[in-house]
Amino acid sequence: MRFFTVLAFTVAALALPVTFGAVTLNASFEDRYTPRSDGITPRPAHRPHDPVKPTAVVVVGNEGAVVSDALAPYEVLAASGAFNVYTVAPEVRPVTLTGGLDLIPDLGFADLDRLLSSAAPDVVVVPALPDLGEPTTRPVTDWLKRQSARGSLLMSVCNGSGVLATAGLLDGRKATAHWIRIDGFDDEFPAVDWIRGTRYVDDGNILTTAGILSGIDGALRLTERFAGTETARKAAEAVGWAHYSPGSSPPMTQNTFEAADTVVGFNTAFRWDKPRLEVLLTTGIRELELAAVFDTYGQSLAVETRAVGLDGTPIRSRHGLTFAPRGTPTTELDRLIVPGTDAAASHAADRYSGLAPVYLHSVPGFPFDAVLEDLVRTTDSATTRWTARTLEYRTDHLALDGEAWPWTVTLRPFGLAALGLLAAFGIRAVSRRFAGQGPSPVRRGSGDSH
Incomplete structure (x- = not known):
């Protein structure tokens, strides 16, 4: 009992x-x-295309993408002045990035084919997608296979390497990913040689980066390969990135859970x-x-x-x-x-x-x-x-001193537990009270016969 x-x-x-x-x-x-629900689909702004420059695209899925994975490499490549840079998606409709920022892709896959006369883009940047492993990523993974076969250089950012691995494009290669997911990827994609403690892995026609802002380092490496170190250095300066390491990945201590x-x-x-x-x-x-x-x-x-x-x-x-x-x-x-x-x-x-x-x-x-x-x-x-x-951002130069811990939030589950116990004690006390009362015995009068 x-x-x-x-x-x-x-x-x-x-x-x-x-x-x-x-x-x-x-x-x-x-x-x-959370996708927008108003059904509005604004048209993206038209931009001129320079056929002399290589073309780099950042691909996003219909279900969204991690915002920095997409926008940080985009700005680096655009600021370099060395590329035509576009965002592409299976179709042109609002795509929700982290936090509810709705991006209107520049081009759908079919639009890009028409723009490049069915040639492959020179560079494809693949951010982390929130629906990784779901059937909804199939249009993206199928498209990535085609671009790789046609000669595109692929660069994944953060867990975008999981998108490439799902497509089978990392089998037998070295690659990296975000520190939170890389152990899981090790188990899920054993044919990939997962490398830790580096901001990017340059493996020829596929370059993979570690978490989120490592995508800046990867984009600068791409800029080096297509336009030279001086152009990459100027791009790093233009975006305010102080950690540019010409010709190699900057040193990085592998994060682990604390x-x-x-x-x-x-x-x-x-x-x-x-x-x-x-x-x-x-x-x-x-x-x-x-x-x-x-x-x-x-x-x-x-x-x-x-x-x-x-x-x-x-x-x-x-x-x-x-x-x-x-x-x-x-x-x-x-x-x-x-x-x-x-x-x-x-x-x-x-x-x-x-x-x-x-x-x-x-x-x-x-x-x-x-x-x-x-x-x-x-x-x-x-x-x-x-x-x-x-x-994956170094903060040695910042004074991040504030309240040490969210104590009010931390106490909430204990407060809820206490309420649950009080309710249980209350119910027990009431049930015992009613059980103790029971039915009253029937008293017989003095004239009752025996």
Whole structure:
């Protein structure tokens, strides 16, 4: 009997934390790639094509892509001036990147064939896709096989190597991936020689990079191969990347899980009141400035983001990409975030001064620095350091000192467990009370016969 009592109280203690945690956990991951529901499909901006230059494309799936995996290499290659650079997808319709940033691909696969007269692009960049391993990636993997067979140089970013491995394009090769997934890839794709502790692996016509911002190093390596070291150096300077290592991968210590990384579990499962940030998209913004906001906040799993515009219409980025906001700023937000040095200089959000806009990039620097500094001010050091490690970004030059740990969020499962136990004790006490009362015995009168 005692065993069942202990079991009942254990279940009561776990019921609320597990239920609330599961609901919040599921929403934390699903919300990062929630597609827009208004059915609007703006047309991408037209750009001239220079047939003399090599063509590089960043491929995204119909279900989305990791925002920095796509936009960081895109800006590096575009800033180099050495390539025609486009984003491509199976079809031209809004594609949701991390955090709800809707990209309108420049070209569909058929459009690219027409543009290049059925020739293969010189370079194909493959970001991590949220539906890796699902049937929905089949149009991308089939297309990648065709481009590889036709001579394209393929570069995967982060877990984009899983996309290449799924297509069988890494069998018998050396490759790398994000530190969180590489052990799993080791088991899932045993025909690949997975390399750790490097930002990229250059294996001839396939180049793979480690996590997220390692894609910048990979894109600079591609620039070296097509346009030379000096062009790559200038591209690194143009995007503000201080870690360029000519001719070789920069040194990197392989990340592994640490005790402090449990913070992500609390953020995903028990931070059910995540602050809602509306991110103002403005014309001329750098692609890395957008990536910095949506990926840093998105990888933290501690806040929610929504892309908005000055008037809700599509905007064009510094190097010609088209993004579609999901409306204009509302009063339901917690903060209005305005990324971009140009937006800060022009006070682009002054019409929304009543919402106290936060101009993140008012001080020069690599775009991710300001966002990480904002994250540590508004959350905690543990969350921010987890985010930087997930981005594979060195933060030695940043002062990421804030509240050490999200104690309020951490105490929530224990509070829920206590409520469950109190409810169980209450139910037990009431049931015992009613059981103790029982039916009253019938008393016989004095004249009753025996």
